[in-house]
Amino acid sequence: MLSYLIHRILIMIPTLFAISIITFVIIQLPPGDYLSTYIAELQSQGENVDIAKIEALRAQYGLDKSMVEQYCFWVLGLLQGDLGFSFEYQLPVSEVVGDRLLLTLILNFTTIIFIWLVSFPIGIYSATHQYSWGDYGLTFVGFIGLATPNFLLALILLYFANVWFGTSIGGLMDPIYIDQPWSTAKFLSILEHLWVPVVVIGTSGTASMIRRLRANMLDELQKQYVITAKAKGLHPLKALIKYPLRTSLNPFIADIGNMLPQIISGSAIVSMVLSLPTTGPMLISALQSQDMYLAGSFLIFLALLTVVGMFLSDLALAWLDPRIRLGGGASK
């Protein structure tokens, strides 16, 4: 187990390094930099642009240095927990970001729990009642969830949440709690608002998870040992839970790694539609105004969330499945 752990961590390092390079290249891609956008804005308002001041700003932010130097500067800062400076807000990125990263984490984590809770019973039901009306109905609902664009589902659900439950529209908590310190009431308010985005983001993931679990269970249920167990008179429930269920649990863990990028993508767009105080909406405005360090921090954070999530799911899988732990072929 230990050697597997070390091996897995060693693989993560070059991955993170490559991700930081890709992120840096992407945030540098748009022609010009924040200052040139800024100058254009000033000029369009008819204001004079003080060349000397601009040059001073450029030197201050290190925009006059070469790309490689800027990259090293940025990465070294990241390693020390310094996320850089947001041009638009004139504040360090870490202050602009505030609670957003934590809320993003909560949102995505809750979504995964939701997917597990929902797809587990449905998947087992579909597999044990194959080709029944319930199976067809649930499969159909799953397909619809897969095919409907997230953002529209979010809008519709939000509307009904407002009409039926009177949940205030937009945001992740009632307006009075914004910028307040954490308290039980604030937490409850978040829980009340959280379910709409969680359901919306979770739908497509749940649909694919159900399909996966159903297929795995079906494979397992047809195996000889299950038939033997049943033939020998083992209680059907025990013949289901004791062995087939355990084996088909593997994809449950393994799939989280595959689904994480999807969940995070989904949460990005859904939080824009619902204007949640998470990374999504700020990322898009940062991208549009070329506030590169802010955008870069969000991209890195989202990628980091995925990589660490995959790492954890791999660890859980290794713990669950001795074949992987002992260095045999990984089977997913």
Added chain:
Amino acid sequence: MSNTHFVNKNHFDPNAEEPLTREQERYYLATQWQLMWWKLKRHRLAMVSGAVLAFMYFSVVIAELLAPYALASRNTDFIYAPPQKIHFFHEGELIGPFVYGFSFKLNMKTLRREYTENTAIIQPIRFFCSGDKYQFWSLFDASFHFFCPSKSGTLFLLGTDRLGRDVLSRIIYGTRISLTIGLVGIIFSFIIGITIGGLAGYYGGWIDNLTQRMIEIIRSFPELPLWMALSASLPVTWSPILVYFGITLILGMLDWTGLARAVRSKLLSLREEDFAQAAQLMGAKPRRVIARHLLPSFTSHLIASATLSIPSMILGETALSFLGLGLRPPITSWGVLLTEAQNINAVELYPWIMTPVIPVIVVVLAFNFFGDGLRDAADPYH
């Protein structure tokens, strides 16, 4: 010893014991593609989905004829008009398909436009008629439509938007962009995926290792934020058509990894087969071995998996355009149409603005079912 062989004088007939039926003969002589087709034909859902897709793609070609209105024609008297229902009978009398006209009132309290059906105005739908003028494929002027509103009447089967444009016509025009963007994108990702996966699978070793790591890194990025970042970097000055290709390229750039993995694993197992080794021993170049001997044995799988990855591209484009980072008007795609439905008011007051989501769902489902069918059929021997 006069022990001679026994030789049967009759002609040798291998089927003498067990003659093949006509059915069996047909099966054994069929090519791989014929077998696939037979198997696909039995998958009813896949056939229906295939037919739906064929119809949708055909409508891409004749969008101008199908749409009752031209893309940009505005009816300023009918802003946010609700869908008009098709009737056949008026007061128990058969008239044929027609719609009732609107009577319009501005509610002075809520300042909302209120349209009600006015049963006094009967507007029969005309078929094979001449209506709004358009440029067919921007080539020549024409005004022929399959169906259009009665003269001086209206025909908004899915209502109108905030500029009084017919939503149905715009959806039909949007099909052209939304459906082709998936195809063009998949071609990009096919080319990248086959090349990289082919190299990795055929050569193995460090090339394989390198590409595997690369794929892992790309896959660990959440797709949408990366798409957003890349499309935000498309210069604003680009013409709509350049943006269109830019977006497809971006969609394809992140999508090839799945395909490359499939190609690689297939190649890794196939290159050990006798026929591949024989080809190598006879001096065939890698390119020839891959393209001539290895690829054909799993082209069908590739086509199936490509079909299954088109929906994610269509959804991706829809999401990007919805956020305003993808295609921009005057280019009309389903995603661009859905930007109108961005706020909660739309759901409450003008729910028909959201109808462009219906073709999105239909197409995504159809591609999924058709791809599933293809994947099953790609293994005709099982």
